[in-house]
Amino acid sequence: MSLKSKGISYERELIHMFWKTGEWAAMRVAGSGSIKYPSADILAGNALRKLAIECKSVKNESVYIPKEDIEQLQEFAKIYGVEPWLAVRFHDTQWHFISMDNLQFTKNSVVITTDNIKTKGLLFNEVIGKFE
């Protein structure tokens, strides 16, 4: 599988998780990496809340995400009127969701590690406000 296909397959996993709740719709945005307008990888929502999600699946222990990627996610979310979230899936761990307030910036990027994601990230059920 190409890197792109692998990325899309992780995004699909997340989309299924939203639909499986029976209360959330979710979808991939076409060409989110290549179109000239700000965008997000995934949109999810219901009548009460809507999320714009930038997704990263990561093999190593840490990942640097260019600051521009975060800025365009925030710009998109502002215009579309939804909550911006970064979702990170380290190999063999669950999806973690990080709000914009909890991002740790270096000069040109945001750094996410397997360590800081545990203190800064929310799990899927926490993001959608479902506690069983």
Added chain:
Amino acid sequence: MSLKSKGISYERELIHMFWKTGEWAAMRVAGSGSIKYPSADILAGNALRKLAIECKSVKNESVYIPKEDIEQLQEFAKIYGVEPWLAVRFHDTQWHFISMDNLQFTKNSVVITTDNIKTKGLLFNEVIGKFE
């Protein structure tokens, strides 16, 4: 250009129209025709309003749209919590937007003609509530 490419190029035209307002975000949904969940072709929105749009570009004087396509648009819009709209672009005319209340059903489909679209359809600026 294939039929699919032509369809996408019309959808892109509509997406540009939304962004050009400076107040609306718009995007295509990936694989809207092929995924197993209800969907729409285009999403457009701002902080106040959000639309799920099924798009049709039509060569002839009329078009029949399967009732299932409309039903799944409505189902999607209900779960995602947005307004469902049908947007039709007859050759050499502007985009017209038809609300679900104004659709004319036959037994298995919705019929749109160049005649009824003029009485039942709204133009782009009317849909977004912009009157200059």
